[in-house]
Amino acid sequence: MTTLLLIIIYLAFISLGLPDSLLGAAWPVMQSDYEVPLETAGFLFMTIAGGTIISSLVSGKVLKRFGTGKVTFVSVLMTASALLGFHFAPSVVWLIISAIPLGLGAGAVDAGLNDYVATNYKAHHMSWLHSFWGVGAALGPIIMAQFILEDNSWRDGYFVISGIQFALVIILLFTLPLWNRVKKNRNITINEESEDLIDVINDEETKDVKPLQIKGVNLALFSFLFYCGVEATVGLWGSSFLVNVKGLSAATAAGWVSFYYAGITIGRFITGFITFKTTNRTLIRYGQIIALIGAIILFLPLPSIFSLVGFIIVGLGLAPIFPCMLHETPTRFGKKHSQTIMGYQMAIAYTGTTFIPPILGFIASQSTIGIFPICIVIFVAAMLLSSEKINSILRNKVY
Template identity: 25%
Template sequence: MLFALALLAFFAIALPDTMLGVVWPSMRVSFDQPLAAMTLVLPFGVAATVLSTSSWTWVAARLGLGRLLAASVALSTVALAICALAPAYWVIVACAVLFGLSSGAIDAALNAYAARNFGARRINLMHAAFGVGAACSPLIVTASASWRWAYLIVMAIQGVAAVLFAVSTRRWRETAIGTDVRVERARPRRSTRAVVGLLLVAVDTGLESVAGLWAFVFLLEAVELRPATAALVVSGYWAALVAGRILLGSVAERAGAWPVLVGATVVAGVAAALIGSLGPIAAAAGVILLGLAVAPIYPLLVLTTAERTAAASADRLVGFQAAASTLGSVTFVGIAGLVMGADVRGFAVCVLALTVLTIGGIWVLRPGAARG
């Protein structure tokens, strides 16, 4: 049951995370805001997410893991209700903080729990559920009568999740995770491997986000694909990412995390080369192949967190990695946007650079590498 709840939670937190961009064109008309006003929402959400992922063990030590998860899902449900009834734009900005606090705690807490209690297959399935939620969010918006109804529909989904988490608070094995106050005070050991792990998570999620956000523009303007074809390729990227987590998680369960991580970086290198060729067929294939390559990397880095720090501080390091994931995604997407503003072909350069950094990070962290 707990694994099913983890899947539901990751599916649910993806819905509001990816919904704003789809509802914004109609939402901004309701509030008489310019198109660029959405950028004000993002910093507040990111700051709240980083705060939540970095401090979740402090809260869990006092509430307990089950109560933390139930309260976080309930907080997101409340935020969705407020958004649906929002009378003004500033309410949406304020709700971004609530969403960040909620999703950050769920992300870090469930990743830490999964790293201790789930194998490679289940942790990849958990992250695949997030991808499914991200794919379903635009469909919910387009099927709704208005953006307010879209928020109410997602609120109902998360309300069900909140009830399920509330009635299962005692079933979470809190002794298997760092919710003891003494464990919560432990600090991740400042080793080279721990630092490299944080940087690698930031780079990997940056690569994942850059490809997902900017591939359409690159394929449309640099490769000169038709809009419908470019959109289909980007959908293929996200489908490959979800499928890769489902399929490669099972492979990692049998072969081990590190062979899959090494293999994924090799495939990512091939994908980056195909994208850099700028050929229509090769670039399109490269984007889809990149989705398959990056799919298992972050889940397996979470799974191997304990290899990079002391056991007592592994949960905190998982939280810091979740924060690094958020910062990496936002930072590298912004950098790629600036590069592509000068030359849209810079997308291929950004993908190649991030891929090389990912390969380097995996090489440093691989079993048998010098420990620091």
């Protein structure tokens, strides 16, 4: 029963990833069909992410009232309907209207499933959970590229993804009773590797202060901001960069971006095993260094094939960072403030997703999409520096 529900949760996270990469992959063709400026994709993306922020902020109360199973069912139903709306949208206005439930549904699923897995399953399942998001994010551009290549029809790509989502809705409907049964039968698992450090960090220095006054919290928020900014920016503008700067076809560009998401997927699957042997802190550091190397490859004036290599390396580097930073929260700042700080981190993460890609799109429309790799290098470097500063603060506390 427990294993069956875990499989369903993984499937739900695949469905969460599927729509995330579709807009960026399809936009070069959609832009032509609707005859709108490049930065329109940024506004659509902002609408989706804005809905995600709103639903994640209220998800705590909604989850307590209705339960994770029901919220996940309704949320996936919303995203499936929204994707169907993209398929039929006669104008950009209808795309914006469809983007609202797409964002609202995604935020509730994300917050609910992360909390459920953290509470009811072992810690390494978090990395694997996020790897299944990558499965969906990688499949999205592959499916879209196939329809663009054959019929130049991005609408059919959205229709197929919507059908997959509706299939999951049916599965969730018939498995609703499982959620409460598993929750009642399982004990909460605590991440044993963090236990000693938690006791050190959660000392008198942080006992009576507000969460945002704890040393390192602002730097952690900074890291989440730029992590999600990088992840979303590469997904949204990667295809446009390859088409307009590297001269690739829209179908080929969409396929190459799917390798970026494949890098995230494979990396997170491997990370789930590596967590048994090393610390979150080490995985975060080396992930950021690898992502920086990939970004530099994209920046250098190399043949087009190296862009594919760069996308894959960036994806592999980003893979462990987000789930490991989530797991590291109680270790860094103590269990007392962990839940509150976790909420701040998710809000800031979605803020990065919401605003950084559209800002880059606006700047690119006034200049050139060629600034894309430069911005990725800057964002990854900023994330690395803030993360290392947190490590320095923690070393001073412990020693």
